[in-house]
């Protein structure tokens with residue numbers, strides 16, 4: 481049985497849980513991290529030295545880094561769908577997964593931490609505004625990609641959509657409409673994701 485160690489409200493834990501539900505895989509999810517703790521214990525650090533979540537456990541095999549876990553699950557269980565057969569489509573999905581880690585997540589971090597995890601009187605409004613401004617540029621890149629096709633790497637959902645899903649939900653939920661430019665292709669893609677039961681179950685959760 482596949483096991484994911486990590487609390488459900490983490491955007492990084494949502495990725496493999498959403499992917500597994502899309503594929504139809506059974507999985508045991510264990511609440512670790514945040515208020516649940518456990519991720520600095522020696523037995524956890526022995527399988528994930530970063531002390532972060534998620535970690536995948538599959539019998540004797542363990543894996544950390546949410547995008548690596550997502551790639552592994554898709555390659556093993558979803559060849560031809562979430563793991564595209566065509567090398568160019570797969571590379572495009574891969575490229576957007578890296579974009580999520582290197583550009584999107586660093587921009588979203590001050591927005592999420594500032595607006596969700598920090599009491600209003602302690603917020604660094606300037607840092608939040610700066611990140612939102614950077615978000616116009618970064619989300620604009622994906623909006624232009626989605627003007628060409630319904631999903632990140634082409635005509636169907638692939639692993640390339642998975643890491644970005646939890647982030648777009650936060651961006652559109654946390655940043656007020658008058659603080660962000662309208663991006664019709666990006667918003668239409670989000671609405672397409674919201675129609676998927678696996679996305680609704682694993683990603684459309686209260687943001688806390």
Ligand SMILES: N[C@@H](CCC(=O)N[C@@H](CS)C(=O)NCC(=O)O)C(=O)O
Nearest residue numbers: 490491492513514532533534545546
């Ligand atoms: N690059 C890592 C980042 C993992 C990460 O930052 N996880 C956060 C939750 S989203 C975490 O473990 N925070 C500490 C905690 O929850 O206790 C990945 O993608 O897996």
